[in-house]
Amino acid sequence: MSAGSNALHGITPANSNTRVSAAVLPPRNSAGAGATGRSVGNLGLNSDRMRAAMVQRLGGQGITDEAVLRAMNEVPRHRFVDEALASRAYEDAALPIGFGQTISQPWVVAHMIALGMADKAPRRVLEVGAGCGYQAAVLSRLVREVHAIERMRGLYDLARANLAGPMYRNIRLVYGDGMAGLPKAAPFDMIIVAAAGLSIPDALLQQLARGGRLVAPEGGAQQRLVVIERTGPQQWRRQELDAVRFVPLKPGIQS
Numbered sequence: 001m002s003a004g005s006n007a008l009h010g011i012t013p014a015n016s017n018t019r020v021s022a023a024v025l026p027p028r029n030s031a032g033a034g035a036t037g038r039s040v041g042n043l044g045l046n047s048d049r050m051r052a053a054m055v056q057r058l059g060g061q062g063i064t065d066e067a068v069l070r071a072m073n074e075v076p077r078h079r080f081v082d083e084a085l086a087s088r089a090y091e092d093a094a095l096p097i098g099f100g101q102t103i104s105q106p107w108v109v110a111h112m113i114a115l116g117m118a119d120k121a122p123r124r125v126l127e128v129g130a131g132c133g134y135q136a137a138v139l140s141r142l143v144r145e146v147h148a149i150e151r152m153r154g155l156y157d158l159a160r161a162n163l164a165g166p167m168y169r170n171i172r173l174v175y176g177d178g179m180a181g182l183p184k185a186a187p188f189d190m191i192i193v194a195a196a197g198l199s200i201p202d203a204l205l206q207q208l209a210r211g212g213r214l215v216a217p218e219g220g221a222q223q224r225l226v227v228i229e230r231t232g233p234q235q236w237r238r239q240e241l242d243a244v245r246f247v248p249l250k251p252g253i254q255s
Contacts, residue, residue, distance in 0.1 A: 047078055050090040057092065058110050065114040071141035072110055077103075080134040080162050097132045099154050101247055104194065108244070109135050112192055113142070115227050116215045122189035126207065128178035128216075129194030129249075133159030136171050139192075146171045147185050149178040152254045179251045181207045188212060196223045197249035205236060217246040 055073045063069060078089035081103060085095050094102040104112075113135075116122070123144045127136050130148035132155065139146045148171060150156040156175040163171055174182065178193070179201045187209035193200075193216030200216055205228065208214050214228040225241040 047076060054090040054106055058107060061107050063110045063114060065117065067142055068110050068114045071138045072106065074141050075137045077134060080132045099152050101131055101155060103132055103134050109138060112215045113138060116190040116192055116213045118213055124188050125190045126182060126188040127192050127194065130159045130173060131155055131194060133162040135194065137163060137168055140168050140171050144170060147174065147182050149174045149176050149182065151176065151178055151250065151252065175253065177252050179203065179249065183207060193249065194246065195249035196246040200228065217244045
């Protein structure tokens with residue numbers, strides 16, 4: 001769907017040879033095809049081993065940022081998916097979380113965060129499309145202040161339950177229109193958008209701090225991951241990466 005008529009002012013194009021793949025894989029069976037709440041399943045010591053194997057696999061897939069790898073190892077992904085899918089949580093697969101949405105595959109989460117950090121230490125981050133809360137949880141291990149927006153009430157409630165507790169105290173979860181961002185909390189050193197619009201909303205560009213990076217999928221039937229860095233008051237530098245597939249970015253809220 002269209003992200004509106006927001007123009008990208010003063011953006012200088014650049015190219016990248018980074019290879020990206022974000023295909024959404026279907027569940028192996030229909031059980032747990034929609035998230036019904038915070039997973040209470042306990043995989044025991046197996047979860048630690050599977051998470052370690054996931055992190056090792058991410059390193060082999062080109063994720064070299066040690067801080068990102070540590071964060072991915074610290075967050076129990078199986079607690080963010082439906083209990084019936086918990087055994088698949090550490091596969092490199094996008095899994096359904098209900099409401100027609102998915103939790104992104106681990107490589108995509110790690111890759112987008114690494115692109116946004118770019119060897120810097122962001123202090124304040126905005127995530128558009130909190131979903132079940134997993135990516136915000138990973139971000140919370142890396143930055144001081146995480147702001148996450150979710151437009152769907154059911155997912156907002158799910159994320160709020162998943163992020164309860166002292167481990168995620170530095171996350172501010174908001175039920176609202178992600179395309180509008182959070183101007184009162186701006187500027188942000190990093191913005192990550194977990195849904196694809198035909199263009200990047202101008203509101204988000206304006207809320208990016210100078211030197212900050214926005215990472216988002218862009219497009220309709222054909223999507224590409226883009227990285228936009230703010231270089232001046234009304235200047236941005238843009239990189240286009242390879243093909244991805246995300247759910248569409250939509251305006252407003254859904255109760």
